[in-house]
Amino acid sequence: MRTAQVTFRPAGVTATVPLESTLLDAARQAGVSINAVCGGKGKCGKCAARLVNGLVSPAAPGEEDLLTPAQLEQGLVLLCQRLVLGDAVVETLPAPERETGSARATCPTGGFPCEPHVIKTRHDLTPPSLTDQTADLDRLLAGLPSPVKVDIALAARVPPVLRDAGFQVTSVVLDGVLLALEPGDTTESSYGLAVDIGTTTVAAYLADLGQGRVLASRSSANAQSAFGADVITRITHTMENPDGLAELRGLAVRTVDEIIAGLLAQTGVAADRVYLLTFAGNTVMSHLLLGIPPRHVAAAPFIPAFCRVMEGTAAQLGLRSLPGHVRFRTLPNVAGYVGADTVGVMLATGIRDLPGVRLAVDIGTNGEIILSREGRLYTCSTAAGPVFEGAGIRQGMRAETGAIYQVTMADGLAVRVIGDALPRGICGSGLIDAVAGLVRLAVVNRNGRLKKTGLPPGLPGDIAARIVSDGPGTRFVLSGGPPEISLTQGDISQLQLGKAAIRAGIEILLQEAGLDTADLEEIMLAGAFGSNLDPASLLAIGLLPPVNPAIVRPVGNAAGLGAVRALLSRGQFALASDLARRARHIELSAHHEFNRQFARWLVLDQPDPDLQARG
């Protein structure tokens, strides 16, 4: 097999790949972080990079359409569309800085319900003698209130630990299993980690299990993103490549390992004082982390291999940042597209125990919706598409440095840009704000048409001037640039599809519960994305039902906080299984009303004129 070498700058790494591999394959092999949203299908344009030199295949049909004029001018190519025909050197674009103020990275303060999974017991043992020949392990375990299982590898270490420590030791027991035996009194020192594995971002929280307190949190991009932005693309990768599952599993584990290593370094907590991990994450992420093929989630009837709690050891996961005996437990899933992260939201919000009718919505590629009617839970998942992640939008991008994330039009147009940088594109929240503003000003009508003529009288001149049609269609300029950042008719249509999917899900849940909009007492917006949205904008475009904006409340990364609660309390962990089991999951794809509702909510306003006026 003939091969070629592809070197990536600025990382300075080289991959040796068979000829006719794609440059994206080479980047993956080299471990270079590439945000291949579409999974390498030439659809998203996100894997653009500069070919410094070398022999690669010519531009693929349509490749240019995915690159901006500025990118074409810089000589960028799509890594997924170019085949390696000889040695090459590629310069990747600067890795965008993550928004650091996002809810995912914040460290919750204050206490949590604390009912430790891990029991540490101090033992002050009498050394054996001819008149007391009790075996070492039996001597140790006699000091524990209930029977405990001991792995043979640990049993082998008991005699030397006991003798080295003068028979003064601390045992660590989790769920009837002896996890460790430590010299001296270490009862004060007991840690665990709650990890939320999102499709895009992995967040982890290091907690003191004895004190019920989070010490630090950290997040990082899921390294699986090199194989696609959404779960379907990743499932497809596991089905089409013999090593695909192992590859994605390894990337998830690597991401988790890096975050944990960072948290341990940051706090000075020793790895051998960590005993338990809890994982939240959507159903597909849970499967990939555990190396369990998620293939049947991809197609109807969307069946996961497991929903129940899975458990095992750090060694089984392949984690290197922690001793192999550290135990992990996943929070349970509800269904193929309502995962442990949603159960985490239930735990963190306590939604089941709150009175009245409440809705929790996690807006994303898959929008997960929870409805509680006096403690009776309904869930659904709705395929909103990648619009909220900024994909499928001409100048869309994730909520990274340079993204327009807030747009107001009350006193002339004002935009806010992540990192206070020059605008490079627009992310989901910016798009929603912009469209909401244009709807309010009647520049966009309820069917989503961006008006070029027939503009409402009294429209501020500043706004009117931004409606431009010097190209193949009308666009609304958000920022003059360079580069110019603008909104197209196509972008608005994408948002309509996404918002209709979410709204249809909400309406069907209300209907299944025998309720209507007026019954809603609270709408919680979960997730980093949802927490950064302006409720007024969501109401203006009709993504949420017409309610008083005051009852719409962001709840941050509730999935991660749910994992923290399950980590710190056996009661909360048990509650998770109960919540997952009792939630009534409504499968929208099988719901007779879904298509009608979806079509109905494509319109960009609220049908109720009273409430609409408020927006």
Place this chain on the structure above:
Amino acid sequence: MRTAQVTFRPAGVTATVPLESTLLDAARQAGVSINAVCGGKGKCGKCAARLVNGLVSPAAPGEEDLLTPAQLEQGLVLLCQRLVLGDAVVETLPAPERETGSARATCPTGGFPCEPHVIKTRHDLTPPSLTDQTADLDRLLAGLPSPVKVDIALAARVPPVLRDAGFQVTSVVLDGVLLALEPGDTTESSYGLAVDIGTTTVAAYLADLGQGRVLASRSSANAQSAFGADVITRITHTMENPDGLAELRGLAVRTVDEIIAGLLAQTGVAADRVYLLTFAGNTVMSHLLLGIPPRHVAAAPFIPAFCRVMEGTAAQLGLRSLPGHVRFRTLPNVAGYVGADTVGVMLATGIRDLPGVRLAVDIGTNGEIILSREGRLYTCSTAAGPVFEGAGIRQGMRAETGAIYQVTMADGLAVRVIGDALPRGICGSGLIDAVAGLVRLAVVNRNGRLKKTGLPPGLPGDIAARIVSDGPGTRFVLSGGPPEISLTQGDISQLQLGKAAIRAGIEILLQEAGLDTADLEEIMLAGAFGSNLDPASLLAIGLLPPVNPAIVRPVGNAAGLGAVRALLSRGQFALASDLARRARHIELSAHHEFNRQFARWLVLDQPDPDLQARG
């Protein structure tokens, strides 16, 4: 490092070893089975072999004393005493054939109490659909009455097994863990193995767990014998060699693997229909099998790492003959020298539940003794030395082909030889019979002196003619040979030491229980060795207290049968822990009476003249 090659015939294997290794090291490395009773210390003479050619060190001092004249004539050398100085070829002696009729190898017939550990359940599942999206694993486990844990590796196989089998499957659950998922209905097919790991011999029983029936049994020499005949030598090996523990563990596992593979081949049972192993074995063998250092058992206060039941998987043991998920459980130990094998004897004999006062004795290098007084159990272990294994005896050998195993002197001397072969030596039972016969004829007096003069009047001429003193001492010729097989004064002294140790143990247990000899209603002889002894001989030499021979009963390999009972019944398994915990263990080395009792029972008869007359 300079090396040399040593080739072993007839095995036809070659080891490459550093110069100045012993030939025994080379044999071990080559995997050639050598019975190095003393562990390679040049004390037992059992590793004799013929040096065909090659450069080795000259005879060590004393080496010749351990070889018979015939062996010296054949040019045999002791492998442990010769250093490799260049390439060499060695011819080992024919591996002695094991006595196949021994109790260890017999397959018990009939039923046992059956209360299966392993629960197989047939599932006839409804395939999932959009209206029933239950996850595969949750769907399966919903059909089980109680919660079950599932390893992630098995969870990954559930979706394909369910679909390939059309959702008609059988689950296998052991102690709340899902062990396997099998296509179709396999509820009729469920097997397990009970394994008794003796220091000398490993015996295993393959059982049908559903029917409570033993299908086949098999035994084989413990391959650890290459590192010494007794447990102390083996412990020493683990302490003196960094890899010693791993080495001995590997040999135990290899022995067990070979026996299991043989049993599976013999019965046609598929390895993946085996789910559970139970292990009996003395405390040190249990430690070595599990790879747990037994070092503190070697010296006072003789503390094992564990006595309680240990459990794990075939993979953890390193067994290759069975799937990695197969579970094992050890029977519990009582103390450092009263192991799971003794608990097996308790189970098999049901001694605790029998009325009255009963004794069970397993005669061996360590004699284990159980006394039951109306269900109250006392145990002790007594260091009898290797005499009963035929070691320490000038022409002693194990109970292998060519060993004189039975001696009668009633109508002139008659000997029986294992395998109906020419006699090559004398084993423990032959020694006991011979000495008992000579004591009865007053050729050996109560102090153990083999008379040369002052022989009793009326002694048959055939017997008198066998008392020979043409060498450095008087000897009694059992077989004229060649080779001549005879008994020396030293041999008789060795037997006195061994029998006094056992008898002292029995007397101390009786004393601790407030009993005396007359209270004994039964004496059970456990183990292959004990089962082949003539009770009359044991009584004649005073190894057993003076009782009616009719109450002395051989019970075969009760340790192995106890492991079978524990394998077939959860109740019996639980009982084992109760027996081990409740038995009152008397540590003889710390017992104020032991030395006095030991000295007292060195004499070779019974002090009670009435009973003595009967012997």
